[in-house]
Amino acid sequence: MSAGLAATALAVTALGATAASAVPAPLAAAAEPGPLMNYVVNTKASPGHIRKVENAVKAAGGTVLVSYRQIGVVVAQSTNVDFKAALKSGRDGREVQSVGATRTAAVTDGTTAAAASTMSGPAAEREVVGAPVPDPRENEQWDLTQIKADQAHAITDGSRRVLVGINDSGVDDTHPDLAPNFDAANSVNCTANGVADRTEGAWRQTTSAHGTHVAGTVAAARNGVGIVGVAPGVRIASVKVVNDDGYIFPEYAICGFIWSAERHMDVTNHSYFIDPYMFWCKDNGDQGAVQEAVRRAAAYSTDRGVLAVAASGNSNYDLANKTVDNSSPNDSTPTPRTIDNNCLDMPTELPHVLTVASTDKGGAKSSFSNFGLNKIDVAAPGRAILSTVPGGEYRTMSGTSMASPHVAGVAALAKSAHPWWGPLQIEAALRKQADDTAxxxxxxxxxxxxxxxxxxxxxxxxDALDAVKRGY
Structure with a gap:
């Protein structure tokens, strides 16, 4: 998608006293275009303010990719190296509250790009992949027993009214354990500059099994084939927010949150962190603007009735005592930096996003799992989890990416048993019902x-069993 360029200027120099003696000077050279970059622009959430910001984007040599009037965010694209300054320079630019680039390297969405040298999101979570299991059975799923999902299933497998969004790398809806519960009408691909693509099959996986594995843990069908999900009776939709190089840029995540809200999903699972920063700091520059835009999208989703569940991350990092970040930005050259608790791992540290740590089969904290007092909400199994992968297969993976969908599944069971509950009620219940662990x-x-x-x-x-008890 091309971006506009600044208008070419024509200079006229008077060499004599009469108009006839004036000659045009050489045409001023047009500014060389810079790298193609994407930006989030924050303003007030109203049609009028959005319209003015859209005008400011165009005047600054940019293209509007998508506007979210609901939250006052415009996603724009430009090759103007002075885009941020130009955006604020005109009359309409006064409506801009903040603006930030969503990445540090040039945009390659929609083009043929070399694979990224540093993978992120699901790839960076370093799942441990075991050998495929040709014919797995429910009795191999120790994780379901550990969270009492097997007991909960005696009460309910979940309701078809409940829809869970798998915000991930895409889902293989042809898998025999996923096809019965897959909702194609509510699936989408957000990885083309954060613009929702509803093309048939665009929401499927292309390079990663991650989303399909997550989907199976949430809701693999009870159909006599393979495994059983935590909530095998609910529906799932694919919200593809991970591109083919493994990145989850802010505009993808924002698209996913808004889509989930507008499609009236009940629960969404987010087993990723938003690139290119492991921690987005609340500053007056790019990171602060992006943090605010994503925060608005997540809050809007919650307000519209969606409970977001997210992986805490796999760096064995204390989220309550942040000091350094050595891995950001991961789309260019990481530069070690000092950080503090105003720097957030998104989306997991955003308000009312349920943050999940990982445990092993014996119940111990997984060695890779992030932690932090008053940062972790609940824990769930995340090591050597058997689930679905593309091509009708099954295999084990490890990571907080695998722990989070267990909680998303339990949330779906809770919503099934208590359909009148909203996201805040489900969040409170899951925290209260969790089994104390020393x-x-x-x-x-x-x-x-x-x-x-x-x-x-x-x-x-x-605790899945407590989640479905109607007496709560």
């Missing part, structure tokens, strides 16, 4: 807090 018996100074709420397990291991 810090390790062998003293680990990182595990601060109490049995009821600590840095490793939050308020405890998620």
């Amino acid at each position: 810090c390790p018996a062998v003293i680990d100074a990182r595990c601060t807090g109490t049995v009821q709420n600590n840095a490793f397990f939050g308020e405890g291991n998620v």
Whole structure:
């Protein structure tokens, strides 16, 4: 998608006293275009303010990719190296509250690009992939037993009224365990500059099995084939927010949140962090503007009745005591930097996003799982989880990416049993119902807090059985 260029100027120099003696000077050279970049522009959430910002984008040599009147965010694209300054220079530019580039390297969406040298999102979460299991069975799913999903299924498998969005790398809807529960009408691809693409099959996976694996944990059907999901009776939709190089840029995530809200989803799973920064800092520049735009999108989704569940991350990092970030930005050259708690791992640290840590089969914190007192909400199994992968196969993967969909599935069961609950009620219930889990018996100074709420397990291991009890 091409961006506009600044208008060419014509200079006239008077060499004599009469008009006849004036000759045109050489045409001023047009500014060389810079790299193609995407931006989020924040303004007030009203049609009038959005319209003025759209005009300012065009006047600054940019193209409007998509506008979200609901939250006052415009996603724009430009090759103007002075785009941010030019955007604010005109009368309409006064409506701009903040503007920030969504990445540090040039945009390649929609073009043939070399694979990124540093992968992120699901790829960066370094899942441990085991050998395919040709004919797995429910009794191999220790994780379901650990969260009491097997007992919950005696009460309900979940309702067809409930829709869970798999915000990930795409889903293989032809998989025999996923096809019965897949909702194509509510699926979308957000990886072309954050513009929703509803083309048939655009929401399928292309380079990653990650989303298909997540989908199986949430809602693999009870159909006598393969495995069973935590909520095998609910519907799932694919909201593709991970591109073929493994990146989840802010405009993709924003598209996913807004889509999920407008399609009236009940729960969404987010097993990723938003690139290119592991932590987006609340500054007056690019990162602060992006943090605000994503925050608005997530808040809008919550307000529209969607509970977002997210992986805490796989860096064994204390989210409650941030000091350094050595891995950002991951789309160009990472530069070590000092950070503090105003820098957020998004979306997992956003308000009312349920943050999930990973546990092993024995119940211990997984070695890779991020942690943090009052940062982790609940914990769930995340190591060596058996689930679906493209091509009708099954295999194990490990990561907080695998823990989060367990909680999304339990949330879907809770919504099924209590259809009148909104996202805040489900969030509160899952936290309250979680099984208290103490810090390790062998003293680990990182595990601060109490049995009821600590840095490793939050308020405890998620409990599917309690989630479906109507007496709650």
